[in-house]
């Protein structure tokens with residue numbers, strides 16, 4: 001889907017910028033907002049590149065750097081932290097062989113931490129792409145990633 005088509009889908013209005021950026025990022029092969037796409041969006045919506053970059057930089061869900069095909073976002077806010085987030089993060093780092101903010105060499109996963117995902121009642125919580133997983137254990141987190149990796153390889 002092109003930038004123009006995404007803007008047409010949501011409507012050319014500044015209030016739709018976040019959902020438009022989300023769709024542009026999702027359509028990108030490396031889960032990021034490319035400079036060319038931002039330039040085109042600025043032209044199509046008649047807003048400044050600085051405005052778009054400022055908005056994209058403010059929200060952790062957007063990235064201006066290339067990322068993996070799947071984004072793992074582990075919540076590190078207090079309820080999830082107390083429920084064992086640190087151990088889950090360590091297990092994921094071991095399994096993936098990367099640290100927070102890094103992408104696996106095969107380009108499959110980027111590991112990130114985030115503030116509250118709004119699912120504190122089922123802490124600890126992680127989100128992989130658009131899917132939320134709660135009541136996580138270390139084994140659960142590793143199994144979820146392995147299932148996705150297997151599916152991605154199929």
Ligand code: FES
Pocket residue numbers: 075076077078079080115116117118119120121123124125
């Ligand atoms: S604190 Fe983790 S989902 Fe709210």
